[in-house]
Amino acid sequence: MTEEGSGKEQSVEMELGEAAVIKLPRSTSLARADGLLVRLRPFYEGVIHFALFICASISVLVTVGIVIILLYESVQFFFDVSIIEFLTGTRWTPLLKPQHFGILPLMCGTMLVAAGSAIVAVPIGLGTAIYLSEYASPRFRDIVKPFLEILAGIPSVVYGYLAIVTVSPIIRYLFPSAGVFNAASACIVVGIMILPMIISLSEDILQSVPLSLRGAAFALGANKFEVTVRVVVPAALSGIIASFLLAISRAIGETMAVTLAAGATPKLTLNPLESIQTMTAYIVQVSQGDTPTGTVEYRTIFAVGLMLFITTMVMNVIAQYILSRVGEQYE
Amino acid sequence: MASTPLVKKMIQPSDKATSGFSKAPIVRPSIPSGKRMRTADELAQATEKISVRDMSFYYSENRALTDISLSIPECCVTAFIGPSGCGKSTFLRCFNRMNDMIEGTRVEGEILLEGQEIYSSRTDIVTLRKRIGMVFQKSTPFPKSIFDNVSFGPKIAGIRKKKDLYEIVERSLQRSALWDEVKDRLNESALNLSGGQQQRLCIARALANDPDILLMDEPASALDPASTARIEDLIFELKEQYTIVIVTHNMQQAARVSDQAAFFYQGVLVESGATEALFTNPQKQQTEDYITGRFG
Ligand SMILES: Nc1ncnc2c1ncn2[C@@H]1O[C@H](COP(=O)(O)OP(=O)(O)OP(=O)(O)O)[C@@H](O)[C@H]1O
Ligand SMILES: [Mg+2]
Numbered sequence: 203m204t205e206e207g208s209g210k211e212q213s214v215e216m217e218l219g220e221a222a223v224i225k226l227p228r229s230t231s232l233a234r235a236d237g238l239l240v241r242l243r244p245f246y247e248g249v250i251h252f253a254l255f256i257c258a259s260i261s262v263l264v265t266v267g268i269v270i271i272l273l274y275e276s277v278q279f280f281f282d283v284s285i286i287e288f289l290t291g292t293r294w295t296p297l298l299k300p301q302h303f304g305i306l307p308l309m310c311g312t313m314l315v316a317a318g319s320a321i322v323a324v325p326i327g328l329g330t331a332i333y334l335s336e337y338a339s340p341r342f343r344d345i346v347k348p349f350l351e352i353l354a355g356i357p358s359v360v361y362g363y364l365a366i367v368t369v370s371p372i373i374r375y376l377f378p379s380a381g382v383f384n385a386a387s388a389c390i391v392v393g394i395m396i397l398p399m400i401i402s403l404s405e406d407i408l409q410s411v412p413l414s415l416r417g418a419a420f421a422l423g424a425n426k427f428e429v430t431v432r433v434v435v436p437a438a439l440s441g442i443i444a445s446f447l448l449a450i451s452r453a454i455g456e457t458m459a460v461t462l463a464a465g466a467t468p469k470l471t472l473n474p475l476e477s478i479q480t481m482t483a484y485i486v487q488v489s490q491g492d493t494p495t496g497t498v499e500y501r502t503i504f505a506v507g508l509m510l511f512i513t514t515m516v517m518n519v520i521a522q523y524i525l526s527r528v529g530e531q532y533e
Numbered sequence: 534m535a536s537t538p539l540v541k542k543m544i545q546p547s548d549k550a551t552s553g554f555s556k557a558p559i560v561r562p563s564i565p566s567g568k569r570m571r572t573a574d575e576l577a578q579a580t581e582k583i584s585v586r587d588m589s590f591y592y593s594e595n596r597a598l599t600d601i602s603l604s605i606p607e608c609c610v611t612a613f614i615g616p617s618g619c620g621k622s623t624f625l626r627c628f629n630r631m632n633d634m635i636e637g638t639r640v641e642g643e644i645l646l647e648g649q650e651i652y653s654s655r656t657d658i659v660t661l662r663k664r665i666g667m668v669f670q671k672s673t674p675f676p677k678s679i680f681d682n683v684s685f686g687p688k689i690a691g692i693r694k695k696k697d698l699y700e701i702v703e704r705s706l707q708r709s710a711l712w713d714e715v716k717d718r719l720n721e722s723a724l725n726l727s728g729g730q731q732q733r734l735c736i737a738r739a740l741a742n743d744p745d746i747l748l749m750d751e752p753a754s755a756l757d758p759a760s761t762a763r764i765e766d767l768i769f770e771l772k773e774q775y776t777i778v779i780v781t782h783n784m785q786q787a788a789r790v791s792d793q794a795a796f797f798y799q800g801v802l803v804e805s806g807a808t809e810a811l812f813t814n815p816q817k818q819q820t821e822d823y824i825t826g827r828f829g
Contacts, residue, residue: 418673418735421629422686422742423663432689437676 272511275504282498288505294468294484296502297493303502305509307468311385311478312510315460318389318474319396319453324446326393327400331442334401335408336430354398361391362462370463377475383465386474391459396449403445407438440524447521451514457482481510571609571792573807579606582746582776583628588642590623590800592635597623600642601802603795607745610768610777612791612808614784616823619797621780625748627651628778629665630658646746663690666739670751672731674723674738679715682723682734686742701741709737710767729760736767740775747771749779753786765790784824788812796820 280288283303291304334343369387374380411434419429435442465477466487479487485503493500571579583605590598597620605611613621623632630651632638644651651661663686675682683702684692692698702719706712711733715726723734732752739747749768753761768777768790781787787794788808795805796819804811804820815821 412673414669414671414673415675417631417634418667418669418675418738419685420634421631421662421667421669422689422738423659424685424689425659428689432685433675 269511272504272508275501276508279498279501279505282501283505292470294479296499297488297491301498305481305506307470308479308481308484308506309509310470310472311464311468312454312480312482312513314385314472314474314478315388315392315456315464315480316450316453318385319392320446320450322390322393323397323400323449323453327397327449328404328442330397330401331404331408332430332435335405336426336434350398350401353394354402356395358395358456358458359462361395362459365391365459365463373475380475381465381477383463383467383477384475385464385478388460388464388480389474391463392453392456395456395459396453399449399452400445403448404438404442407441407445408434410441411437440527444521444524447517447524451517451521454517455482455510455514457486461486481506485510570809571807573810576606576609576793576807579609581605582607582647584645584648586643586645588627588640588644590620590627590632590641591639592623593637596800598627598800603802603805605776605778606793607776608772608774609792610772610779610790611793611795612787613778613780613795613797614782614787614823615797615803617782620800621797622750624797625667625750625778625780628746628748629662629667630656631667633658663742664744665746665748666742666744667748668732668735668739668750668752670754672728672735672755674726674731674734676722676724678720679723679726679734680719683737683741685738690742702737705737705741706734708740708771709733710763710770711737727760729756729763732756732760732764733767736764740771744775746776746778749777751780751782754782761786784812784826796823798823 288303288305290306291302292306293302293304294307295302334346338346365387366382369390370380370382370384373384373386374382380386415433415437416429419433424432460480461483464480464483466479466483467477468479468484469476471478485506488500488503581604585601585603585605588598588601589596601624613624615621626632627640627644628646628651632640640652646661646664650656675685677685680698680702683705684698687698687701692701703712703716706715711730714730715721715734723731726734732755736747736752753764756764765786768779771777772792779787779790791808793805794808794811796803796811796815796817798819804815804817806816811820812824815824
């Protein structure tokens with residue numbers, strides 16, 4: 203590294219040395235020269251400007267497009283199904299007769315998995331972040347970090363598979379009443395999935411608490427634990443909460459693992475040992491099935507998708523707001 | 534422990550009084566009259582609070598302090614002066630063992646607090662730090678309420694009763710001359726205070742631990758003249774009860790507030806003595822050059 207750096211510096215020096223001799227072309231007149239290239243300059247600068255603008259617009263257009271499609275199809279759906287029934291109905295059987303379009307069972311399934319995975323991930327994640335930030339030696343931190351990255355990189359379908367073949371049998375062994383598909387196994391694997399996110403975000407935030415605050419607390423006779431619990435964590439608290447919200451919003455949107463592990467039984471229950479269905483898993487089920495497009499059944503997925511979108515967006519916005527406030531705190 | 538009300542008197546940095554000791558027309562930091570500065574005799578009679586004997590300090594392999602011997606008298610203000618990087622902060626941090634937090638640091642020689650070795654393996658650092666309070670250059674209020682900031686030390690010392698805590702908070706804030714400004718908003722965040730108020734809050738927070746010694750590392754360097762004057766007044770009040778050690782870059786300030794001064798240069802204690810003597814009649818050429826502003 204250093205050798206390369208010094209080599210570069212040398213070559214720069216040499217160039218500079220030569221540049222001192224070579225004169226750059228410079229005309230004394232300020233009037234614009236008349237070559238073709240020069241006359242075209244405003245044109246091709248305009249083209250570049252426009253091309254870059256298009257690139258930047260694509261993400262905006264796509265977002266707007268998705269929202270419009272979601273809204274359009276959902277509005278169609280709400281011509282057939284009353285919005286009251288949709289939001290308050292306690293049965294969800296759009297694919298069976300008699301049809302019921304109450305989203306609460308799906309909502310409940312999603313929230314059950316979100317809450318369950320938070321119960322798994324929040325304590326472990328916060329503990330790990332505190333350990334890494336406050337207690338671990340830099341060497342240990344360097345060893346753990348790559349593992350966290352690998353954990354974050356494991357595809358979610360693998361987690362779903364692990365839930366069925368590993369976690370679920372353990373749960374059924376411990377609680378014989380549990381089904382093969384159960385919410386608990388989904389909670390556990392989704393919890394593990396969002397763990398790296400909680401750890402890395404929280405650790406960053408703990409690290410951003412100025413050293414001087416720790417020093418001040420030590421100087422008052424606090425021990426390590428007191429400094430951590432009474433000063434560092436409270437100072438970082440809003441950021442830590444924001445990292446929880448981001449992770450939970452990720453858990454809400456998580457699809458593959460819950461589709462595989464939690465089952466396909468929309469049920470208004472808080473019992474994690476039962477099979478349930480989340481909003482995402484329902485969308486997978488309908489998208490893959492042979493439901494004809496244009497029917498009410500088909501349009502349910504847009505209404506459910508809209509609900510999902512609103513839920514996660516609200517959580518993300520709150521989290522981002524809290525995080526931006528944290529940034530200002532230590533300016 | 535009745536706290537005397539703070540008399541607001543702005544300190545006039547009077548640079549009229551040039552001394553006749555040096556040939557060049559040099560502005561010497563003037564020793565203010567009027568203020569109760571301890572005389573050399575009083576200093577000599579004061580009890581020795583901290584005694585440093587042949588102490589050297591290392592950051593890994595680098596020696597930052599060399600063979601320092603110094604006696605710090607009780608209920609006096611001792612100022613450390615010297616050019617940037619000479620080791621003043623390092624020395625100050627040795628007293629409450631804040632350097633222990635930095636990996637690879639090492640101390641040779643001894644520092645005695647009332648005859649007890651600070652760097653003994655049997656020293657309880659928590660007790661030590663409760664007896665030796667510290668105020669940092671940059672104020673470091675915790676992002677908590679004013680009340681929670683000041684009551685931090687007492688709380689970890691195990692005081693739980695709200696009434697007792699309130700009493701300590703009030704007394705500490707009064708001693709640090711902040712009470713009148715914040716008494717109606719103790720539950721507001723300390724981060725809303727001005728820079729000077731924050732620094733006095735940090736002093737109150739240190740006082741709430743009921744220390745005997747107060748270490749201050751350039752406590753006023755980030756403050757405006759008015760806030761600086763308040764802190765200096767405060768130091769004057771506090772030295773009746775506390776032993777104070779202050780690091781400062783400001784010669785005028787050292788001359789104004791300290792009873793004893795110690796001049797450091799490149800990790801060596803060049804000269805120390807009663808402030809008046811050191812500033813009017815330094816024994817070493819280096820000291821003379823530094824306090825008259827010829828270098829540093
Ligand atoms: N954490 C550290 N690790 C290694 N060396 C350090 C550390 N802190 C300070 N030093 C070195 O020790 C020497 C003394 O530093 P110190 O901070 O005590 O100086 P100072 O007199 O307080 O300076 P200033 O007036 O600028 O605050 C310097 O050479 C500095 O580079
Ligand atoms: Mg310093």
